[in-house]
Amino acid sequence: MALVDRIGAALDRTPGGIILTSVDAVVDWARGRSLWSMPMGTACCAMELIAASFAKFDFDRLGTFPRxxxxxxxxxxxxGTITRKMAPAVKRLYEQMPDPKWVIAMGNCAVSGGIFFYDSYSVVRGVDEFLPVDVYITGCPPRPESLQDAVLQLRELIATESIAPGVRRQRELLLPTSGDLSFGQRPGVVDEGESG
Amino acid sequence: MNIDELREHLCKEHPDLCPLFSIEFGDGVLLVDRGRLFDAAADLKELGFDRLGMVTAVDRDEEFELVYRLTSRAMSCGMFLKCRVPRENPRGRSLVPLWPAALWQEREVYDLFGIEFEGHPDLRRILLPEDWDGHPLRKDYADDRMIRRPDYI
Amino acid sequence: MTMEVESRREVSGEDDLARQELVVNVGPSHPSTHGVCRVIVHVDGEVVTKAEPVIGYLHRGIEKMCENRTYLQVVPLTDRLDYVGSMYANWAYCRAVERLASIRVPERAEYLRVIVCEMQRIASHMMALGSSAADTGAASMFIYAFDERERIVELFEELCGARLTYNYVRPGGVSFDAPEGWTDRLKDFTNNHRTALSEMDRLFFGNVIARGRMKGIGVLSAEDAVSWGASGPVARGSGVNWDLRKHDSYSVYPRFDFDVPTGSNGDAYDRGRCRLFECYESCRIIEQAAAQMPEGPVKTDGLSRLISPRPGDAYDHIESARGSLGVYVVSEGGPRPYRVKFRSPAFCNLALLPMLAEGHTLSDLVVVLGSLDPVFGEVDR
Structure with missing residues (x-):
């Protein structure tokens, strides 16, 4: 645990507010505590995603705000379930997010296709076919608490990262881009026009 | 109105449709030829079936069976209108001029079964991407991305 | 991807002033499309000249999957259709299978089914009202409405252990009996819910902004509602007095005393208000059903897990929160259905969007869409 995590205790010891820590620790601390989420709710799990951010579960207290x-x-x-028709749109939205960015796969459908693994002709079996997933939560659908736990786990993961470009970029390069994701789709259906 | 009253009513108004009418599982079924589909539907609409509830199809090996579910508000009952079309040339008549409700539902049948509807104003795929290969609800549909579920029972 | 301009095209108007038609793409991921709906909107200035919904972004092939499962294994799939109201698809499917296989259902199970479906109606309408209120800018209404939904979800969780996909109604009955004291807590809920409903009525439908945003928007005539196959609050908002619970009654509904609220103008406001009034009626039904519920078993004894109905086809429908939800099951005599078709009310209601949105501004498009209350699990299946 970095010193910034015990910032209160540190300030107690050095009145005047000087603490010494690494740049990585400060940056990771800041990043991990205000993870605004892009709610890519496509199916059933979206209901639990909404429930997680509303009054009873209150996602805001973890610094996560759906935007x-x-x-x-x-x-x-x-x-939620990602179909072949939807996949290029999801990938494109991911590409529009500024770095650094993370992905949580919520629910069995996003993890592996879940209940739609067998016999379905249109479901993508797991969002990690085209997105670099950091945290997987199982459940069909997972409870809102598991989603909050996923954010806490993501926070721990972020604490291990360095702001130097690392393994993550390489992992991303292996995955298809939204242009490659034809998935039986007419080329150029999604990529019409520039985003505004 | 129960099913026997409906049969009587139908036979009185349209004697030509009477022999085609049967009762299965407590529901009235009217099985017509492809050529008579539109006229029979128009007759039923006149008879009081003002809502087209469902349009679908069933793959019966050699033929496709088009299934229409009609509901009447005045008579508080529903019935089926069925029509068989051959697999080699799956074409039906569009019921959009009678009920606009068929607009999207016939597109869905076209998308998933490949049955064409004559007289449909906008027959395109609706659920699958436009360049999708094949019609998935046909029994002989094959897709190399589809994994069949192992047979446990 | 939220909203983007796709192309501009010169259109010469009648008055010979050069106008530009803009093609705006809304969706498939947009907070106001209630799921994964994409609408390609042609606008002249701010006025929609043509709105074309593009659906199928959540087409999961459930109907095909049903053909390779046993009758009992299909029930969990029906949960995932209308995920805002899972109980309905459960029940509609079970009714069709029961009709096909001639299964009798114990009376207590029928009462439990009615109770959970009326609770589900409240939950679903709360979601519909809340999200369409959020589309008009009333975020606080969403929080109040969702809070009410959360209370129902807690009761469901107590009943069957799941918060969203219940898998509760099974062929031949329901999966669990109500736990001890559950009906008392249900009674507490309906009492409190009535207060919350009148509060929401004043908070949102009495609000001048909501009235201004929703009155006269997306007007649907009664004739169009019937011929386009609209059902549920969308049809009733236009004054079509058609509710399967009342007019093609099923299960134990004839034993209850309730009204069917209808609107008169057929606009977004009336459709929303119909949903609110339906929640009052659902409270009435729940209270009567809880009081009348007999003791006894909740599932049929001796029903095989491998149901094999005789060959034939059956259709049955129930009144879901979105309208008449029908299930058509074809059997060839084997342990698996030959074909299952879900007649989804949301699909038929959404087909009205191009007609209703035309002539309104782009910001009213989301109000129209919200008032149709589509759930894309059910639209795309």
């Missing part, structure tokens, strides 16, 4: 605009967000919560 349905990719350019304002840090973490994409893929909640």
């Amino acid at each position: 349905p605009d990719p350019r304002h967000t840090d973490v994409m919560v893929v909640a």
